[in-house]
Amino acid sequence: MNSFLFMVRRDLRLALRQSSDNVMVVMFFVLCAVLFPFGVGPELGILERISAGVIWVGALLASMLSLERLFQTDYEDGSLELMALTPAPLEILVLAKVAAHWLTTGLPLILASPLLAVLLNMDSDGYGVLLLALLLGTPTLSLIGAVGAALILGARRGGVLISLLVLPLYVPVLIFGVSAVDAAIGGFEYKAQLFILGGLLMGTLPLAPWGAAAALRQSLE
Amino acid sequence: MKRIDRFANPNKFMKLAKAITPWAAWSTVGFLAAGLYLGLFDSPADYQQGETVRMMYVHVPSAWMAMFCYVGVAVSSAVGLIWKHPLADLAAKATSPVGAAFCFLALLTGSLWGKPMWGTWWVWDARLTSMLILLFLYLGHMALLNAFDDQTRAMRAASILALVGVINIPIIKWSVDWWNTLHQPASVVKMDGPAIHPDMLWPLLLMAIGFTTFYIWVALLRIRQEIIANKIRAIRLRQVNG
Amino acid sequence: MTNFSGHNLTCLRGERLVFKGLDFSIEAGDALVLIGPNGSGKSSLLRMLAGLLKPYGGDMTWDSESVGEEPEQHRGRLHYVGHHDCVKAVLTVEENLTFWARMHDKNVDAEAKVASALDTLSISHLADVPGRFLSAGQKRRANLARIMAADAPLWLLDEPITALDKESITKLERTMADHRQNGGMIVLSTHSEITLENPKILDLADFAIGFGEGFYDDDEEDLVF
Numbered sequence: 001m002n003s004f005l006f007m008v009r010r011d012l013r014l015a016l017r018q019s020s021d022n023v024m025v026v027m028f029f030v031l032c033a034v035l036f037p038f039g040v041g042p043e044l045g046i047l048e049r050i051s052a053g054v055i056w057v058g059a060l061l062a063s064m065l066s067l068e069r070l071f072q073t074d075y076e077d078g079s080l081e082l083m084a085l086t087p088a089p090l091e092i093l094v095l096a097k098v099a100a101h102w103l104t105t106g107l108p109l110i111l112a113s114p115l116l117a118v119l120l121n122m123d124s125d126g127y128g129v130l131l132l133a134l135l136l137g138t139p140t141l142s143l144i145g146a147v148g149a150a151l152i153l154g155a156r157r158g159g160v161l162i163s164l165l166v167l168p169l170y171v172p173v174l175i176f177g178v179s180a181v182d183a184a185i186g187g188f189e190y191k192a193q194l195f196i197l198g199g200l201l202m203g204t205l206p207l208a209p210w211g212a213a214a215a216l217r218q219s220l221e
Numbered sequence: 222m223k224r225i226d227r228f229a230n231p232n233k234f235m236k237l238a239k240a241i242t243p244w245a246a247w248s249t250v251g252f253l254a255a256g257l258y259l260g261l262f263d264s265p266a267d268y269q270q271g272e273t274v275r276m277m278y279v280h281v282p283s284a285w286m287a288m289f290c291y292v293g294v295a296v297s298s299a300v301g302l303i304w305k306h307p308l309a310d311l312a313a314k315a316t317s318p319v320g321a322a323f324c325f326l327a328l329l330t331g332s333l334w335g336k337p338m339w340g341t342w343w344v345w346d347a348r349l350t351s352m353l354i355l356l357f358l359y360l361g362h363m364a365l366l367n368a369f370d371d372q373t374r375a376m377r378a379a380s381i382l383a384l385v386g387v388i389n390i391p392i393i394k395w396s397v398d399w400w401n402t403l404h405q406p407a408s409v410v411k412m413d414g415p416a417i418h419p420d421m422l423w424p425l426l427l428m429a430i431g432f433t434t435f436y437i438w439v440a441l442l443r444i445r446q447e448i449i450a451n452k453i454r455a456i457r458l459r460q461v462n463g
Numbered sequence: 464m465t466n467f468s469g470h471n472l473t474c475l476r477g478e479r480l481v482f483k484g485l486d487f488s489i490e491a492g493d494a495l496v497l498i499g500p501n502g503s504g505k506s507s508l509l510r511m512l513a514g515l516l517k518p519y520g521g522d523m524t525w526d527s528e529s530v531g532e533e534p535e536q537h538r539g540r541l542h543y544v545g546h547h548d549c550v551k552a553v554l555t556v557e558e559n560l561t562f563w564a565r566m567h568d569k570n571v572d573a574e575a576k577v578a579s580a581l582d583t584l585s586i587s588h589l590a591d592v593p594g595r596f597l598s599a600g601q602k603r604r605a606n607l608a609r610i611m612a613a614d615a616p617l618w619l620l621d622e623p624i625t626a627l628d629k630e631s632i633t634k635l636e637r638t639m640a641d642h643r644q645n646g647g648m649i650v651l652s653t654h655s656e657i658t659l660e661n662p663k664i665l666d667l668a669d670f671a672i673g674f675g676e677g678f679y680d681d682d683e684e685d686l687v688f
């Protein structure tokens with residue numbers, strides 16, 4: 001448990017000292033959504049209809065892009081080897097890195113999402129559920145992305161590769177995330193979708209660090 | 222303690238594979254010929270879908286094979302990861318493009334079938350959508366296999382991806398179905414229809430067997446070709462190292 | 464007396480068999496120097512001893528207990544110095560080292576140990592300097608200070624004196640002698656001279672494989688059908 005906290009603290013410190021990187025991810029997220037009115041036209045009705053989907057797809061892409069480098073720098077400077085050689089299980093350290101990453105990029109994305117909801121004219125009934133759904137969904141995205149980030153270590157053109165590996169696996173989160181918001185706006189029951197998002201998180205929580213740690217060990221052999 | 226018997230293994234396999242390949246090839250020709258004849262000339266047209274229903278004899282077996290091959294990739298990957306057996310790795314590597322091709326064929330026939338039935342080349346039907354995502358999983362697997370200079374590393378990474386994928390496929394399938402019932406108007410005709418006429422079963426079965434033997438044939442060819450490519454690499458290594 | 468030994472170790476890298484049938488045995492206070500030409504597997508052996516690389520065949524024991532069965536315990540008793548110096552550019556030297564010391568042993572008095580390790584290698588003045596300002600030699604010294612900042616009996620050093628000047632090499636030699644005095648063990652690979660008191664020598668060329676041996680040994684084969 002201590003190692004977990006040390007790891008989180010170190011990664012948070014690294015992220016804060018290079019905070020422009022995280023600001024860039026949020027900027028990407030905002031820009032991604034701002035492009036849509038140019039693409040589909042500024043009619044409020046259409047924007048309102050697609051707002052939940054656009055925000056979720058933006059969050060998906062932003063999360064994936066930032067995850068590409070989750071293990072990359074540690075891999076390049078040898079820190080990853082040392083992590084694999086500390087007495088703590090590598091799975092715990094992966095979980096710590098994902099937690100730190102989510103705190104520094106996932107959380108800012110969630111905080112920025114109401115702004116996008118306003119820009120895209122989302123019905124205000126959806127705001128609360130959007131935040132809740134992102135809160136439950138983005139950690140799952142980070143966990144799945146961690147497996148992808150571990151798999152591409154040492155590959156040529158890792159950045160394009162990770163999208164091919166990870167995006168298909170993001171589909172369930174996208175489906176239930178958008179559907180929860182749409183249900184809330186339409187005045188329907190949305191608890192089921194949130195429960196499913198929670199369930200996906202609970203399932204990914206033990207499995208993804210295990211898979212990512214296995215991939216990391218392979219990359220170090 | 223492990224013995225180094227693994228070094229002798231590929232040759233035994235080569236002999237066996239060489240013996241099986243012609244059988245697989247000829248049964249493929251036989252089953253597909255019989256299946257196509259029954260399917261195209263000796264089975265009834267559907268009362269609702271008309272002649273287009275014959276597309277099913279290619280579409281349904283390809284979709285089955287696409288799923289079967291992914292499971293095959295995952296099982297070989299697990300064997301390769303756990304017992305470090307090189308043939309299992311090669312089997313996974315050989316299967317994945319074949320599965321992707323089946324997947325693509327299923328999507329293509331689905332789309333061709335969709336034009337007369339739905340009036341459009343593509344409908345976000347639950348089955349087609351799941352197939353499309355499966356195709357992306359295959360493409361990811363193949364891309365990862367080719368992304369490393371180090372073959373062993375590529376195999377290991379791709380194996381882990383295949384296992385992650387196979388855990389996710391049921392979840393993806395289920396969520397796509399769920400999404401589809403949410404958005405799909407109920408009036409659209411489903412690809413497989415409510416009930417299959419018994420006369421349609423025979424050609425379907427023959428085609429499915431033919432596709433399976435075709436897979437075995439191609440997979441064996443590809444594994445043999447991989448083994449030979451590896452031998453060439455070994456010779457190159459020897460050259461480099463004197 | 465503590466004993467660390469390997470029996471009949473076989474190393475497979477990719478499709479290449481690097482060495483086969485390698486045995487070694489060291490006891491508390493011993494230093495084992497790995498020599499051999501490029502590509503003979505010195506780094507691979509060190510990574511294998513660390514547990515990063517699984518032996519394809521053979522086994523390793525620590526006091527007659529198998530290392531493979533208790534990997535976490537084994538990792539707790541070793542320090543590894545590889546080709547990279549793992550110094551983070553935006554963290555100060557002290558922050559870098561304190562983190563690794565704590566990760567290695569959470570109960571260690573990290574600040575004091577780090578300060579004394581920096582002092583031993585005379586880089587105390589760098590404690591507050593972020594990693595990006597360090598020269599190659601200073602990074603290497605910081606990396607070596609890392610292994611002194613948390614106790615572990617087994618040191619695995621892959622080319623430890625790369626980028627070091629004469630003076631630093633002398634200090635490292637003294638530190639290694641102290642480590643052995645206190646019952647530590649050292650396995651190191653090197654291309655250049657390091658003065659060690661009666662070291663054991665392991666020449667990897669003795670276990671090298673003729674490149675004729677490999678996976679796919681011949682038998683004429685053609686691809687028909």
